[in-house]
Amino acid sequence: MDAAPLKMLPPKPTLERRADGTILLGCGEPLRAYARSMGEFLERWAAERPSGIYLAQRADDGWRTLTWSEVRKQVRRIGTALLERGLSPERPLVVLSDNSIEHALLTIASLYVGITVAPISPSYSLMSKDFRKLRNVFALLEPRMVFVDDAERYAPAIASLGDRDFELVVARNAGKLLRPATMFSTLLEREDKNAVDRAFASVGPDTIAKFLLTSGSTGEPKAVINTQRMICSNRQAGTQAWPFIDDEPPVLVDWLPWNHTFGGNNDFGLVMAHGGSLYIDEGKPAPGLIETTIRNLREISSTIYYNVPRGYDMLVPRLEEDAVLRRTFFARLKVIVYAGAPLPAALWDRLEQLAIKERGHRIPIYTGWGSTETAPQATLLHFAPAKFSALGLPAPGTELKLVPSDEAGKYELRVRGPNVTPGYWKRSDLTAEAFDDEGFYKIGDAGRFVDPDDPAKGIEFAGRIAEDFKLNTGTWVHVGPLKVRSLSAMAPVAQDIVVAGHHRNEIGFLIIPSLAGCRTLCPDLADAPIPTLISDERVRARVREGLARLQADGGGSSSFARRALFLEEPPSIDAGEITDKGYINQRAVLARRTTDVERLYMTPPSSEVIE
Template sequence: MDFQRLFDILPYQQRCFPNKRALAIRQGVAWQFYSTAEAIRLTQRLSAGWLHLGLRKGDRVAILAERASPRWLLIDISLMQAGFIPVPIHSSCLAEELRYILKESGARYAVAANREALEKVLAERAQLPALEEAYCLQELPDYPGWEDLQREPTPAQQEQLQVLKAAIHEDDLATIVYTSGTAGEPKGVMLSHANIVSNIKAVISLVPVDRTKRALSFLPPSHIFERMANYAYLASGASIYYSHNPEETRLLLRSIKPHFFTAVPRLLERAYDSILERIGQLPAPMRWLGLWAVRTGEQYKDKGAQPAFYALQLALARLLVLRRWRRLLGGRVQGVLVGAAALQPRLGRLFSAAGIPIREGYGMTETSPVISFNRFEPGGARFGTVGIPLPGVEVRIGQHEEGPEGEIQVKGPGVMLGYYQRPEATQEAFTPDGWLRTGDRGQMVHKRFLQITGRQKDLFKTSNGKYIAPEEIEALLRLCPYIEDCLAIGARRPFVSALLLPQFELLYQWAQEEQIHWTAPQYMVHNPKVMDFLRQQVREANRHLPAYKQVGNIHLLYEPWTAASGTLTPTLKLRREWLAEKHQKDIDRIYEQGADLRG
């Protein structure tokens, strides 16, 4: 028995490796487990509930959640197996984005994970004529919820459901996933069952996950990366444990001891900053040892045997410091699959040196999503790259006037059907000869590894006529532990400048050591000593850049960049145009002051 459609995966698991703990989530102090058989039974009840509500084939239902859960996954399956179209939405999205997606998709029903998400939907209901009702997965006394969605299927409904399932072809539309909209309105990506299933089969053939493994899920299921990963875990027979919130995630890592989980680079960056913060609080001898272990880990090689002297240093660093990090993740982790944004190579080296294998990949919603990723077999990974294209996926690099780099273009079974109700945008997304334009710039290195160098639309030209990829500069600046985030700017300007968001916890430690009086962040960004210190950090980074790419001046900010504030997308990417517009006066002031940081 094989699976061709997403809803075939649960019966496939039941036939091949039935699991008594297929899905798990903690309720209070106890765990709630769903066996494969119980999961199938609940999807049948939910499908009967949708039929009872009068949904017809092709009708859309929105699902809002900040994190994945068994209920989210079961609702997803129950819709698709009856021929209905789930529209996952980030519950942290802005009100205008939520309104836009619900209106364009014409969702007849919405399911929200909690009261907060539900109230966001209800606040927009007056402007959504197609929306009939909203349900909440959190049990609330004043709103319909999980139990209200279920019906014990009658014999007639059971027969109807079998007919509906049989009529669904693998090339039929399975879901509409809206892009996070870093610029402009979100677009609804139409993905078929075959699109996503092809990605699942390619990934599980390359990742050593099986029925004996445990996976932890804590990213938004509205992002196609985490959603595909959940189905891949099911198809491999692994048990999926779900986390409610960040604090619980830290506890679950130690208690359930997962073998695999997915992450975004920003989470690893925060973990790194937390490690440095803790090291900075240690007594002097221990602080020196901790920093030495970090520096040693950052030199870890991704191919061949380590040089003898370095291997000795690494063994000592692991014995004294690094092995403790692996224990914080439960001690059994065999792979952390990282996507959605670029990972700093030094973090991949450092965590891998600590026995935490980091494997960075690359993809997009339009490709279901994985295009390439670093493998687990010897020689199959290179830090600073996004790995080798998946089997069946073709990648080519479009030419550009600025050397060997160019737009990454893709062909393969995971490429989308098109954008929902946007034929012109769909046509623009493809080259005349049928390759998907990813909008990302890159090149092939080490013969078969794909390296991302930036976004086509983010590439800008200074008034001196030089093309700049801001991601390269931003990644270099983020290597400084005192810089939390940054935005490089300079289109049609005489030099590159940057908005910097300091890492205030580490900056506080530095201020204590330097005996600088500390107040609130909004005042510290104007402190001359703090400004001089961070300007010196930028000068150090500039040493690694050619003159025309060097940052000439900076402006410090203090308000955190978050999805809730609109500065980041729900997948934690910078909203560049939004940030630049918000801080236009600060940017103008930078250029009035001129450049004085370049070498």
């Protein structure tokens, strides 16, 4: 029931084993020449596909669209305005807003004329209560220009910045601000052909294209330097691994945020590099917003679909019940891609069954692995995975160093290649700490071979090194793999799981509930508050079943939890419990929720604890 195979790079890895147990793993395929700048792709496709749709965004009952030639014309005018204002890495362009056509045009113009752009998570402006992180970002980046789409929504955040010196550009509702603002439309008034041509010609591989923020385990934002070389080499590596991409211009319906490397470099860059069409999905996998995504996917068929596991968790039930959505979704689909976290086996199986039902065969499900510092792909699946947890092999041009971490075949993973960042803006100390003496970036993840006897099957994720801990028994708990198994066992009621047990005899789970998932078990509680929902016996029974399943799978005390507790209060971005990428910061949650941890381990257990 498999489809005709797509054109993929055959897995032929290179392997060098050192006396100390370290392994150097390569792709086996040299990286071919890549573009000097992302702007070269705009020139190519504006000439070859001038009337093809490049950007699209929902407008009332239809779509507002821009062709490749229209985008080029507007980009050159915006580029003129950016050059006239003297923007630079020291005084960059900062974008605070969600994905939009205006955001896209500013980004493409910056890439085209060599201006550094820094897209910032909208949560810093819209979810934060104290705006501390936003002020810290502005102190670090010192932007000369700041863009927001809807000035009314961002007015409190802008006000929190006081009298900082920057030009504010807005798309609408400028009258709601207390400070002067430039309308976005004025950036489109004129083109200085000679200035733009000179700037475009001067952009090179080492030009700083972007600052992307990452907070890691500290919770404080760091600006990761992303050069044109990083992004362009990553796109070339992806093309060599997946040559089928060149068969036709890709069509993406995509919500993934451009302030994150997955959406902003991979998805945005894929469409730009291959002359495709990007339909901007203003929905996301959250109550009240998933409906927007469903509406868009019912109308537009993607050729490649990217999402995070949380997104598939909310999408799959809709695909199962909506025949029109299912037909449109699978009509042109070649590949399903997930990233950001492992895809639970139950979701993988349901996606395959849906594809078989609609198309008569499976659609390949692939992933990759990397980080903001690798732009993003360090590894990529370009062959059928032997396990759900497989991450593939190094992309062309990328090397992995596997440093032994334990005697059970677990390695610390390190990365070297043209896609790796030169460092962190204004933080030479962090840059020095991030690389070893051979220039490999210490990404902080662990991995192991899917099959130690066959490296061609690739590597699998084995958790974050900093998250792993020992029980009082001396047994190591590998948090990453345990979370993957646990989320699958407790589907659909768990959106995320924080693993507790530091200095304890056994593991316990703090569960962040999936409200949508809980309501599928309790349709009569559709409007019930969180405490009512998570205390319902049907939801609690599902958790008990999951705990029992994990224990029955075997593996010892490090492979299951004996107790669990739902968290009523959502994770806080101000407290660092949510990273810039939207992931849960295990250490921050455990540090802030000490009362919940104590309740989890109370003897005798409280009524909220599930055993």
